[in-house]
Amino acid sequence: MRRGWCPTVFAPMPSGDGLLVRVKPPLGRLLAVQARALAAAAARDGNGVLELTGRANLQIRGLTAASAERFARAMVGAGLASPDPAAERRRTVAVAPLADAASLDVAASLEDALTQDDALAALPAKFGFAVALSGIAADVRLYPSGEFWAVWPDGAGIAAATRAPVRAALGLAHAFLAVAPGAARMHDADADALFAAAGLRPALPAPLPLRPRIIGQLPGGFGVGLPFGAVDAATLDRLAACGTLHVTPWRAFLVAAATAVPPDPALILDPADPRRALTACPGRPACAAAAADVRADALALARRFPGRALHLSGCAKGCADPRPAPLTLVAGADGYALVRNGTAADPPVARGLSLGQIAAMIAA
Ligand code: SF4
Known part of the structure; x- marks a missing residue:
């Protein structure tokens, strides 16, 4: 993965196994017809495997220059990408999979405002917003707090309380460009200067990150985990029959309003499934840089040590997880x-x- 490059359907990123594109379902929702269109396009134009990212996007590998163009057209046709490449690049709003109507309204308004604000074209490619969602990488965070919204720049630890969350979030994005030109991420900027430039007064402790339960029966539907955060196109097509899919940043879909999902070995339906403890990049044969079939090796180790957290990487790039882990295994020629x-x-x-x-x- 190249640093500083954030692929979209219009800006494929070269990777070890061809081009990689990223799809950002609006409000993190995939209607059945959209999930089927996405599965069909991934099988036709890429390698047929879809990966959930830590920002609740889906990425597909193995495209060519020609198939990437066809894929982008298919995504625009399915309502999964803006027809304007510049607007698509700025659509970086992640929203909680179980967000209520008020949070969805805020996320939709923020996304609209971002796509129309050309001055924000200067934001770094990875700059993103999180609505009612904590525990994921984001630069501006918006969280409902009683009759107000807490809005704060990542890393500040303190938030403004406002009834106009979209205006406040955009204000912080503009403030970032003004007070930290050239900075890569919001947490690199001075929080006091950001609040002052945005005309906001910090007043609340920033809410702490929460990691919700996500597999199995949940209040708003049924959570389905993906081994290694990946699903093949045929499985996604089957899953689409169960209902609207809410994309999460936790390697899982939430099937809205469902009380069950048919058993499927390609899916994780039990919170105790040992595959949840495994992290591995696509490895061989999907990636040319990989020295081993790391997912097969991870499953072999999990059979001996169920529940043990392991990160296996096909090379030292560590695409599957850039964070430190207790135990990381990196494949090499020897x-x-x-x-x-x-x-x-x-x-x-x-x-x-x-x-x-x-x-x-x-x-031992
Ligand atoms: S970490 Fe894995 S997916 Fe990334 S380049 Fe290396 S082998 Fe390929």
Whole structure:
């Protein structure tokens, strides 16, 4: 994954296995007809696998220059992308999968305002907004708080209380451009200067991140996890028959208003499923840079150590998770390198390990 590049359907990103595109379902919702259109286009134009990202987007790999153009047209036709590439780039609003009507209204208004505000074209590619949603990467956060909204720049720890959350959020985005020109992310800017430039007064402690329960029966539907955060096109097509899919940033869909989903080995329907503890990039054969079929190896280790948190990476890039993990295994020509409490790019404590040797080390 290239740093600073945030692909869209109009701006594919070169990766080890062809071009990668990212689809941003409006308000994080996929109607059945949209999910089917997306599945069909992913199978026809890409490698047929869809990955959920940490910002509740879907990414598809393995496209060519020609198939990426066809894919973009299909997404616009399905209502999953703006026809204007510049507006599509600025549509970076993530909303909680179980958001109420008021939060959805705010998210929709914010998305509209962003696509119309050409001055915000200067925002960095990864700059994003989170509505009623915590625990994901975002630069401006909006959270309902009684009759007000708490709105704050990421990293501030303190929020403005406002009845005009969209105006406040846009104000912070403009303030970022004014007070931190050249900065990559909101948390790099001075929070006091941001509030002052946006004409906001910080008044509330910023709400703390929450990680909701997401697999199984939930108040608003049924949560379905995806092993390694990925689903193949045929499975997505089947899942579309169960109802509208709400995309989450937690490697899961919420099937709205459903009380059950038919058993399917390609899906995680039980919160105790050991695959939830695994993180792995697509690996071989999907990615040309991969030195091993890391997902198959992760499943083999999970059978011996169910529930053990493991990150397996096909190379030191660590696309699946840039954060440090207790145990990261990085595939190389001579076997796996083992990193403790680090990322795939950190120095390993051992190299050239077979799966059997790794199992013995974990068991010890
Ligand atoms: S981390 Fe995995 S997906 Fe990313 S480049 Fe390396 S092998 Fe490919």
